[in-house]
Amino acid sequence: MSKPVRPATFEDWAELAKAELGTVSPETLDRRYGEMEVRPVYFAGDVPGEAADALPGQAPFTRGIRATMYANRPWTIRQYAGFSTAEESNAFYRQALERGQKGLSVAFDLATHRGYDSDHPRVAGDVGKAGVAIDSVEDMKALFDGIPLGNVSVSMTMNGAVLPVLAMFIVAAEEQGVPQEALQGTIQNDILKEFMVRNTYIYPPEPSMRIVGDVMVHLERHMPRFNSISISGYHMHEAGATAVQELAYTLADGIEYVRCAMARGLDIDRFAPRLSFFFGIGMNFFLEIAKLRAARTLWAEIMTGLGAKDARSLMLRTHCQTSGVSLTEQDPHNNVVRTTLEALAAVLGGTQSLHTNSFDEAIALPTEFSSRIARNTQLILQHESRVTDVVDPLGGSYYIEALTADLVGRARAMIEEIEAAGGMVRAVQAGTPKAAIERAATARQAGIDKGEEVIVGVNRYRVEDVENVEIRQIDNARVRARQVGRLERLRTARDEARCQSMLAALTEYAAKDEGNLLAAAIEAARARATLGEISAALETVFGRHQADAPLVTGVFAERFVGDAEFDEISSRIAQITARRGRPPSILVAKMGQDGHDRGARVIGSAFADLGFTVHMGALFETAPEVAAEAGRLRVDAIGVSSLAAGHLTLLPELIDALEAMALGHVRVFAGGVIPAEDYAALREAGVLEIFGPGSNVLESAAAILDHFEERLPNR
Ligand code: MLC
Numbered sequence: 001m002s003k004p005v006r007p008a009t010f011e012d013w014a015e016l017a018k019a020e021l022g023t024v025s026p027e028t029l030d031r032r033y034g035e036m037e038v039r040p041v042y043f044a045g046d047v048p049g050e051a052a053d054a055l056p057g058q059a060p061f062t063r064g065i066r067a068t069m070y071a072n073r074p075w076t077i078r079q080y081a082g083f084s085t086a087e088e089s090n091a092f093y094r095q096a097l098e099r100g101q102k103g104l105s106v107a108f109d110l111a112t113h114r115g116y117d118s119d120h121p122r123v124a125g126d127v128g129k130a131g132v133a134i135d136s137v138e139d140m141k142a143l144f145d146g147i148p149l150g151n152v153s154v155s156m157t158m159n160g161a162v163l164p165v166l167a168m169f170i171v172a173a174e175e176q177g178v179p180q181e182a183l184q185g186t187i188q189n190d191i192l193k194e195f196m197v198r199n200t201y202i203y204p205p206e207p208s209m210r211i212v213g214d215v216m217v218h219l220e221r222h223m224p225r226f227n228s229i230s231i232s233g234y235h236m237h238e239a240g241a242t243a244v245q246e247l248a249y250t251l252a253d254g255i256e257y258v259r260c261a262m263a264r265g266l267d268i269d270r271f272a273p274r275l276s277f278f279f280g281i282g283m284n285f286f287l288e289i290a291k292l293r294a295a296r297t298l299w300a301e302i303m304t305g306l307g308a309k310d311a312r313s314l315m316l317r318t319h320c321q322t323s324g325v326s327l328t329e330q331d332p333h334n335n336v337v338r339t340t341l342e343a344l345a346a347v348l349g350g351t352q353s354l355h356t357n358s359f360d361e362a363i364a365l366p367t368e369f370s371s372r373i374a375r376n377t378q379l380i381l382q383h384e385s386r387v388t389d390v391v392d393p394l395g396g397s398y399y400i401e402a403l404t405a406d407l408v409g410r411a412r413a414m415i416e417e418i419e420a421a422g423g424m425v426r427a428v429q430a431g432t433p434k435a436a437i438e439r440a441a442t443a444r445q446a447g448i449d450k451g452e453e454v455i456v457g458v459n460r461y462r463v464e465d466v467e468n469v470e471i472r473q474i475d476n477a478r479v480r481a482r483q484v485g486r487l488e489r490l491r492t493a494r495d496e497a498r499c500q501s502m503l504a505a506l507t508e509y510a511a512k513d514e515g516n517l518l519a520a521a522i523e524a525a526r527a528r529a530t531l532g533e534i535s536a537a538l539e540t541v542f543g544r545h546q547a548d549a550p551l552v553t554g555v556f557a558e559r560f561v562g563d564a565e566f567d568e569i570s571s572r573i574a575q576i577t578a579r580r581g582r583p584p585s586i587l588v589a590k591m592g593q594d595g596h597d598r599g600a601r602v603i604g605s606a607f608a609d610l611g612f613t614v615h616m617g618a619l620f621e622t623a624p625e626v627a628a629e630a631g632r633l634r635v636d637a638i639g640v641s642s643l644a645a646g647h648l649t650l651l652p653e654l655i656d657a658l659e660a661m662a663l664g665h666v667r668v669f670a671g672g673v674i675p676a677e678d679y680a681a682l683r684e685a686g687v688l689e690i691f692g693p694g695s696n697v698l699e700s701a702a703a704i705l706d707h708f709e710e711r712l713p714n715r
């Protein structure tokens with residue numbers, strides 16, 4: 001039979017497919033990605049008409065923001081890093097630059113993020129752990145010692161404490177001989193997503209938005225080469241958002257920042273070219289490529305609607321990072337493969353800058369070895385794979401073009417809905433996007449626990465006795481002692497009266513709602529005010545934000561209707577409840593400045609669905625505060641979630657605090673990123689069970705119940 005002369009259609013294919021499938025219908029091959037559905041095959045008719053005449057380097061930039069893309073200049077290899085002291089991080093950066101990295105990206109520790117100096121009692125477990133500890137200009141100078149800040153672009157992931165950190169960076173550069181006009185880089189400065197997912201806010205939303213605006217104004221005037229914001233979907237992605245949610249919420253945040261800058265009287269075509277974006281790239285290969293194409297398309301449309309005229313204002317320039325949550329503690333070398341695939345998707349999607357995660361991600365901070373492999377993953381893509389030779393090589397693929405169009409349509413509709421309800425600031429305050437992301441995350445966890453979504457080495461093809469990997473250990477007490485000593489020397493050496501007057505000016509600006517807070521912070525930093533002091537000068541007026549978001553419920557249970565294992569655990573809980581007259585109760589706690597709460601909230605939601613009484617503790621508590629809360633709530637157990645390496649300090653402290661309050665009967669469990677080699681020390685301290693990344697929620701609940709049943713009173 002000769003080929004039909006018209007283009008092939010889905011119906012033509014379905015005929016052929018039926019013959020292969022026998023009694024099964026072709027629809028069974030459809031797949032769901034969050035709110036989207038994909039078919040097993042696409043055709044020319046699925047490609048929207050405009051795809052054929054789209055040009056890279058021309059609005060709406062679906063095919064890339066530059067005509068030449070990587071054929072002329074590859075993306076920037078920009079590895080996010082930071083740990084321990086400024087000196088140690090500096091040595092790490094210098095080596096990375098010597099070995100092929102092109103731009104820097106600073107990871108600060110959580111004390112710094114939350115505006116505390118290293119000597120603050122609330123941050124004992126956090127100093128130098130998840131990033132580098134920075135308290136003053138002196139630390140910042142040490143961080144960039146010997147690194148020419150006029151030539152190397154520096155990204156700083158800082159949001160809550162953006163004022164002191166950016167101020168200290170500017171002063172450190174100035175003292176290195178580089179004026180602020182010459183600085184190139186990016187400040188994350190995206191506070192809205194902090195309230196949704198990342199949780200390193202300090203002040204409430206309103207004053208926080210004022211700070212964002214002040215930073216944008218100062219940078220527009222004085223730092224023309226610096227990107228004033230990195231509008232981030234990454235953290236939503238990591239918190240479990242679907243691709244449509246990540247796109248819609250990120251771009252809707254972008255709209256708010258544009259409005260914020262325009263309200264300050266800035267000309268859209270002067271600041272918009274320095275807005276930048278940041279997306280997460282997970283394992284759904286083609287979806288992630290289409291996501292970046294869709295983001296660019298939508299942003300050009302949005303900016304046109306907001307009145308931008310300059311083509312550079314319409315370009316969505318982005319950094320990407322491969323997904324941390326997609327990586328596994330089990331069989332960790334598999335993570336090299338995952339990261340390679342994700343990096344390839346980011347590149348085929350046309351990213352400007354990229355971080356590739358290290359394979360030990362789910363265990364600890366990267367070592368020299370694991371970060372070398374991560375960096376080399378990008379070098380191999382750039383130099384060996386030939387993927388840089390051709391611009392947008394997937395343009396015109398039936399599937400990619402159809403997916404791009406589908407994402408554009410769905411995200412556009414979601415953005416319109418948010419705008420109609422008053423915009424993203426209002427949505428964030430109402431907590432709707434956070435709850436929607438949590439529902440998506442909980443549903444996904446249920447899918448993994450049921451084995452519907454396969455993760456190699458975790459819920460399938462598991463191997464026991466995998467070779468150990470070397471991990472980076474940080475001696476937190478040593479880093480802290482060093483920082484405390486430096487703070488003391490700084491405070492003795494500085495002109496105290498001058499410093500205090502700069503801090504007072506900052507407080508006054510904050511109270512009177514006048515002046516530029518970044519300009520004032522620069523003066524304070526120059527006078528050697530510390531990060532904690534600058535933050536406190538503002539906190540006096542703005543206050544500290546306390547989040548309070550209800551848990552989502554019912555999502556987990558719905559996915560497990562009729563599941564034997566789920567029902568068995570529920571009935572064990574029902575029996576305990578009947579015998580004792582109340583359900584087993586658990587306080588899910590986070591301690592220290594570790595705000596990574598996706599895991600804790602998914603567990604809380606699932607446990608509540610199973611029948612536990614679940615109390616979600618407040619974020620950022622100290623060990624004695626958690627113990628006191630456990631006493632007040634009279635819970636049977638505390639489940640501590642630790643993702644920022646504070647476990648060895650904070651868990652023993654919690655158990656001591658419980659003992660001291662005569663609450664020794666409260667059982668303590670732990671979960672999160674805890675290296676197996678720390679398990680013995682934690683057990684020794686009295687932690688009953690430890691659940692690492694990839695733990696199955698039902699199995700974890702069963703293990704916890706064993707401890708309840710052991711101690712049940714006889715009938
Ligand atoms: C690029 N250039 C070209 C070109 N491609 N010129 C000619 N032809 C081409 N094909 C030029 C650009 O115009 C620019 O110059 C210069 O080269 C650099 O290119 P770029 O594309 O702008 O790259 P870069 O400088 O790397 O900037 C990328 C960015 C930026 C815009 C996305 O915002 C950035 O670096 N972001 C990184 C953010 C980051 O690292 N975040 C980490 C988050 S981790 P010119 O003169 O125009 O500038 C995190 C985790 C956590 O958040 O802790 O939670």
Ligand code: 5AD
Nearest residue numbers: 080081082083107130131324357365
């Ligand atoms: N060094 C290197 N990578 C880090 N990440 C977070 N902190 C650091 C650090 N100090 C990476 C991890 C994590 C993501 C948010 O950023 O990949 O998942």
